[in-house]
Amino acid sequence: MGSIAQPLALAKPTFPAEANSQDYARSLDAKDHMRSFRERFIIPSKANIKAKKLAKPGLSADSSIYFCGNSLGLQPKAVAEYMQAHLDTWSSIGVHGHFTDLEDSPLTQWQLLAEHASKQSAPIVGAKPEEVAIMGTLTANLHMLMASFYVPTAEKSKVIMDWKAFPSDHYAIESQIRGHGLDPESNMVMIGPKEGTYEIKTQDILALIDEHAATTALVLLPGIQYYTGQLFDIKTITAYAQSKGLIIGWDLAHAAGNVPLQLHDWNADFAAWCTYKYMNAGPGSIAGLFVHERHGVVDYSEGEDKPKYRHRLMGWYGGDQTSRFNMDNKFRPSPGASGFQCSNPSVVDLASLCGALSVFNDTSMAEIQKKTVNITAYLEFLMYDGTNEADRAFTIITPAEPESRGTQLSVLLKPGRIDTLFNMLDEAGIVCDKRKPDVIRVAPVPLYNTYEEVWEFVQIFKAALKKCE
DSSP: OOOOOOOOOOOOOOOOGGGSSHHHHHHHHHHOTTGGGGGGBOOOBHHHHHOSSOOOSOSOSOBOEEOBTTTSOOOBTHHHHHHHHHHHHHHHHGGGGGTOOOTTOSSOOGGGHHHHHHHHHHHHHTOOGGGEEEESOHHHHHHHHHHHHOOOOSSOOEEEEETTOOHHHHHHHHHHHHHTTOOHHHHEEEEOOOTTOOOOOHHHHHHHHHHHGGGEEEEEEESBOTTTOBBOOHHHHHHHHHHTTOEEEEEOTTTTTTSOOOHHHHTOSEEEEOSSSTTOOOTTOOEEEEEOGGGSOOBOTTOTTOOBOOOOOOOGGGBOTTTGGGOSOOOOBOSSGGGGOOSOOOHHHHHHHHHHHHHHTTSOHHHHHHHHHHHHHHHHHHHHTTOOGGGOSEEEOSOSSGGGBOSOEEEEEOTTOHHHHHHHHHHTTEEOEEETTTEEEEBOOTTTOOHHHHHHHHHHHHHHHHHHO
């Protein structure tokens, strides 16, 4: 396989014995360089998350501990302002909102709003603005991208994928294979961890690529594995797959807005992500995709009426803006990722996303990562503190190295404990999620979670575990 490049190591924080105290946690919050961002989010109260009737935030002053941003991020306060601006535009000028920039509005005209959101999203994933398109939903975008990048032949038809891919990804890949008249069972090559482990080693991924390169048409992997929280070495795996002549794409649902990415520099062929997790744009919000600039070239060397470009599923909004309204049914694709768009994007979704992105505009993924490394290490330290491995009723299956994870820790419980534990956490006003049969996923998000919340969570978690015995 040749030499394997290693990701840049991040320094893992160490903590003194007195770190397991509320006062110490508060001292970390006092020094937190991102502490002001919490005020830009609406934190549900414990009373709110238990309410059975629609109620505005603030039913009590006692905030919940929300460690579920890996599933659905909290609402930024700016979203209401941006949504109201859109509603006011629609109600006041109607169809003219497509082409009119209004003073004092945080939004641009509707025709350019997806392009604006792409520019705001590009730094989050390490791309050029023209390499990003904001459109559709994650699974729909994966289908759109595979329609262009999965081109099986008689010799090369396999897809190398994650052994425990998120179900929607699995279904999308399976259906694409079936759509080409192929058998998924013989064309879905799954890479998983070695028996008795949970981390998939980079060397094993590269070895699998070696084994199947001659018969593979596409590699499609998650940037962060949703179940274990492992961050893959995207740079190394991408370069190696391409050295074997393979197309490689990435599902960044759990990576975008969570860890620094450099999709352009890493030369990824394509990627897709949702915006409702770490990017906080709301449930089912509009998604994003990346197409490297080399795949977005439109060549007019044979004439203006004969553009040459990478095949994609075509739609009105993939057409060049200069001729989009000619209505002559002559498709002139927009250069870059925007040429992969199909439909008129939802302005409601775009307004919500732009409101959420306004928070990211005031920081950077590098600054976010600094807190991610610290707060996740603090969570890990507290969970293990005062216990020995033989007696623990849980195991953290997320890699311990900061460069191999984001903010999520996946906690594997001993069998039969998850429902009781989860109910106790819920009763205490703690929001996280479970993946049956025995994993809970805990994600302290740097933008709005605190070190004191981490300390409080661990006290309740350990007390609940004792009651499960």
